[in-house]
Amino acid sequence: MQLFGIWVAxxxxxGIISFLYKDNPWYKLCESIFVGIxxxxxxxxxxxxxxxxxxxxGITGPDPRYNLIVGGVLGVMMLLRLVPSIGWISRWxxxxxxxxxxxxxxxNYFSSNVMLQVQSTLNPLFGSSFGQPIxxxxxxxxxxxxxxxxxxxxxxxxxxxxxEHKGAFGGAARIGIWTIMITFGASFGYTVMSRMSLLIGRMxxxxxxxxxxxx
Amino acid sequence: MxxxxxxxxxxxxxxxxIIFLFLxxxxxxLTAQALPAAIPDSSSFQASPPTxxxxxxxxxxxxxxxxxxxxxxxxxxxxxxxxxxxxxxxGEKSDSFVSVGFVAPKTESLTDKSVExxxxxxxxxxxxxxGNLAYSEISAAVAPEMDPINWNLLNLxxxxxxxxxxxxxxxxxxxxGKKLFIRKIAGLEAIDEAIGRATEMGxxxxxxxxxxxxxxxxxxxxxxxLGRVAKVVADYDIKINMPVSRSLVMTTARETIKEAYLGAGxxxxxxxxxxxxxxxxxxxxxxxVDGVMVREKPATCFxxxxxxxxxxxxxxxxxSIGAIQIAGTAQPAQLPFFVAACDYTLIGEELFAAxxxxxxxxxxxxxxxxxxxxxLLAMIVIIAGVLSATIASAWGSEFFAKLTEYLxxxxxxxx
Numbered sequence: 001m002q003l004f005g006i007w008v009a010x011x012x013x014x015g016i017i018s019f020l021y022k023d024n025p026w027y028k029l030c031e032s033i034f035v036g037i038x039x040x041x042x043x044x045x046x047x048x049x050x051x052x053x054x055x056x057x058g059i060t061g062p063d064p065r066y067n068l069i070v071g072g073v074l075g076v077m078m079l080l081r082l083v084p085s086i087g088w089i090s091r092w093x094x095x096x097x098x099x100x101x102x103x104x105x106x107x108n109y110f111s112s113n114v115m116l117q118v119q120s121t122l123n124p125l126f127g128s129s130f131g132q133p134i135x136x137x138x139x140x141x142x143x144x145x146x147x148x149x150x151x152x153x154x155x156x157x158x159x160x161x162x163x164e165h166k167g168a169f170g171g172a173a174r175i176g177i178w179t180i181m182i183t184f185g186a187s188f189g190y191t192v193m194s195r196m197s198l199l200i201g202r203m204x205x206x207x208x209x210x211x212x213x214x215x
Numbered sequence: 216m217x218x219x220x221x222x223x224x225x226x227x228x229x230x231x232x233i234i235f236l237f238l239x240x241x242x243x244x245l246t247a248q249a250l251p252a253a254i255p256d257s258s259s260f261q262a263s264p265p266t267x268x269x270x271x272x273x274x275x276x277x278x279x280x281x282x283x284x285x286x287x288x289x290x291x292x293x294x295x296x297x298x299x300x301x302x303x304x305x306g307e308k309s310d311s312f313v314s315v316g317f318v319a320p321k322t323e324s325l326t327d328k329s330v331e332x333x334x335x336x337x338x339x340x341x342x343x344x345x346g347n348l349a350y351s352e353i354s355a356a357v358a359p360e361m362d363p364i365n366w367n368l369l370n371l372x373x374x375x376x377x378x379x380x381x382x383x384x385x386x387x388x389x390x391x392g393k394k395l396f397i398r399k400i401a402g403l404e405a406i407d408e409a410i411g412r413a414t415e416m417g418x419x420x421x422x423x424x425x426x427x428x429x430x431x432x433x434x435x436x437x438x439x440x441l442g443r444v445a446k447v448v449a450d451y452d453i454k455i456n457m458p459v460s461r462s463l464v465m466t467t468a469r470e471t472i473k474e475a476y477l478g479a480g481x482x483x484x485x486x487x488x489x490x491x492x493x494x495x496x497x498x499x500x501x502x503x504v505d506g507v508m509v510r511e512k513p514a515t516c517f518x519x520x521x522x523x524x525x526x527x528x529x530x531x532x533x534x535s536i537g538a539i540q541i542a543g544t545a546q547p548a549q550l551p552f553f554v555a556a557c558d559y560t561l562i563g564e565e566l567f568a569a570x571x572x573x574x575x576x577x578x579x580x581x582x583x584x585x586x587x588x589x590x591l592l593a594m595i596v597i598i599a600g601v602l603s604a605t606i607a608s609a610w611g612s613e614f615f616a617k618l619t620e621y622l623x624x625x626x627x628x629x630x
Contacts (some may be wrong), residue, residue, distance in 0.1 A: 016502065023509040031502040038496030046495075081466065094429065094467055101430035107368075109432075110375060111628045118593050119626040122600035122619060127608040136608075149601045156594050159564040161572075162587045164398050180562065181554070188551035195524075 010210040013202060121152045151179040262290035262297050262344040270327075270338050270357040278332030278361035284324045285351065288342040291320050298343040302327070307335035307356045317343070330359050367629040374625075377592070382585025389577030395584055397572050402541060402559030406573075409539045409558075410447045413514035419454035420444070421513035423504065423529060425520020425544065426497055429463045432567070433545050437520035438467055439570035440543070444517060445475035449484065457490045458507060460500040465492045501525040505532045518542040518557070519566065522549045530556035543569065596622055 015030030058068045074093035081090040123145050127136050137145065154176030157169065165173040208214035265285040273280035283302050291297050302325045303312035316325045330336055335356040341348035389395050413420050422444060424437040441457075448455045455472065459465045468490045476485040493503045505528065508516070516533040518526070518540070526542075526549040533540045534556050542553035543561030553560045561569055571579035600622040607615035 019505065023506065028506065031506050034496070034499040035494050035503045038499035039492075039494040042495040078466070090466065091470065094463065094470070097429050097463065098435060098467075102432060102435065105430070105432065106375075107371070111371065114589070114593065115371065115374075115626045115628050118596055118600075119623055121597050122604055122623050122626070124604040124608040125601060126605065133608055133611075149597065153594055153597050156590050156597075160587055160590050160594075161397050161400075161568050161583055163396075183547075184551035184554055187548055188555065191548055191551070195527075 006210055010206060013206065117152065121149055123148070125149065147179075150175070155179055259347075260344060261347050261349045262342040263288050264342050264349040264351040265291075265300060265340045266351060268338060268340050268351045268354045270336065270354050272357060272360050273326060275362045275365040275367055276359075278359045279330065280326050280328045281330050281336060281338075281357060281359050282324055282326050283338045283340065283354070285340045287321065287323060288349070290342065290344070293321070296320070296344075298345055300325075301341045301343050301348065303339050303341065303350075304330075305337050305353075307337065312339060332359055332361055334358055370625050371628060374589075374592075378585055378589040380585075381588035382582050384581075385584035385588075386578055386581030389581045389584075395580045397568070397580065397583060400561070400565050400569055400572050402543070402561050402565070403569050403572055405539075405541060405559045406444065407447060409515040409541060410444065410451060410453070412539055414451040414453050416514045417453075418514035419456050419511055420448060420515045420517070421504075421508065421511075421533075421538070422455060422457045422517045423520070424457070424459060424464055424468065425518070425522050426460045426500060426525065427521035428461045429467055431521045433521040434461075434464060436566050436570060437543070438464070438471055440517075440519050440566075440573070441468060442471045442475050443570070443573045445472040446479055449476045449479035449481050452481075452484065455489050456507065456511065456513065458493045458500070458504050459490060460493055460495055460497070462492055465490050497523065497525060501528050504529060508532045508536055508538075512536050513538055516540045518544070518553065519561070520544065522546055522553075527552035527556065533557075596626070 012030050012033065015026045016034075018024055019027045055068050055072055058065045059072075074096060078090050078093045081087045124132070125145050126142050127133065127145075154172045156176070157172040158165075158176030158180070160173075163169055204214060265288050267286045268283065269285075270281050270283050272278075273282050285300070288297060288300075297320050299317055299319050300322060301314055302316045302318070304315045304327060305312040315327050315329060318325050327336075327338075335358045337356045338354045339351050341350045385395065410420060422441055424441065425431070425434055427434050429435065429438075445455060457468055457472075459468060469487055472489055473482075473485050476482055493500045508529075509532065513533075513536075516529075516538045518529060518533075519542070522529075522544050523546065526544070526546075530540060530542065530553055540557035541559045541561075542557040543566035544550060544553065545563045545566055547563075550560065550562055554562075568583050571583040600619060603615045603622070604619040606612055607619055
């Protein structure tokens, strides 16, 4: 059975890779299998996880959680899309989801993307950290402190939409976008390397598990 | 030259020997002092227990934790002489204590998160010496309680209030008809041009709203931009194709496109099949979208929302079919791929600003202006804080040291 699984996995892997040549029936077959199986899997997983285990067992269990009924009602309201004359009711649960999650995430994003970023920037330019004497930092740390302070500041200037990017302000914005692009370049290289490891993993499967050429 | 050792050589050798013996003796004495006077027999020895054990309510939580504190055992002298401390808990009237945690030597507290709000608990702490436990006195009974307000987040609340106030002010300002200036955003100007190209070529437009659900602000921003794109699409009477990976996104996108067609005066041209659900599975979705791209050959591809590992696969396939590509996301790890493979990329905040810029609605413009106030505040604090910290470290100025400390405290989140 395991051998059969390996052959199926190899067939599907090569089918997906064949897209690199061009769109072909083998790829279309693999694509349809992938989409069909995953859609079916997610339907079953969500049905049993959300509706059976969380909702139904939640309200009928030994310690009933009746607040789950609110979620159930919102779900039913969403299904009313199927009735054209009252389909407009489905907008309410959508509005609830969008509004409540935006509010919930506001605090998290604000803490990590604003508060922590500003706090981490407040270092002396030539000191190792706040409270340490000047020139106590190594050249590496000094350059790091300057890049963090200048990069954060000019990055904010770039994303300031209330003023045209002209003159000194435009110059600062240009430094900001350069800083961002250099960061992207580093990130690009890093991510490509991690993708290479995924490719190596697949190749190991093909040449090792399937063909047995790698021991 | 060899010969009988002289008196000088003998004296030197003897001196070295004496010094060596002296050093050996000294090292031995030193080592003996460093070790405990006598290592107790582990089978019977009991270390002294910790003292002053007390439980206090964990501050600013929902009544889900108690903090147990104690003074160290007199035998906790370092060098890991004792094994650690074990904390035991019992109900108010129960004498059956159960272990709730073990901590290393030199630790003076433990947070017990397995308690219920309103119930009284008592604790005792034992010093563990190689399995032999020496119990402390039992603490007074304490119940965890809920604090309705987390005062640790007061700074966050005040800064949020300032920005929210600015947003409300600018929305009111825009509603009164005052013009609010927003600078041009590169890439947005290209939207109309890209849709026009699709019209000329008679090919469809592909719109991908990312792979996250409607609880992600990036998806919401993408859907807001979809409204604008769909309106132009309805005006030009071309086909829009939108495969999605989330059912809620499908519903929202259908509503948005329908409304855009209604706004353009062409409700009859709207079709539910413009938005299709594929699968929740990330790479299954990508395989299907890639297939759609090479078969339908859209003239323009929009990628606006939250993207992950699929970003480069989608953008490269779009590039290979010669489509104009406009992307926008706030995922820092995926932006480099879009920048490399797409014609225009909305970077992070630009994605959120784009909908305000395009719609010109007072609410969205006011919100964007309010956020700019927050950025201005951050810029001022960064300049003031960095200068102040540098001056404080250069000249030892107490005033600037206090100012820096104050600024750091304002932007510190305590949980």
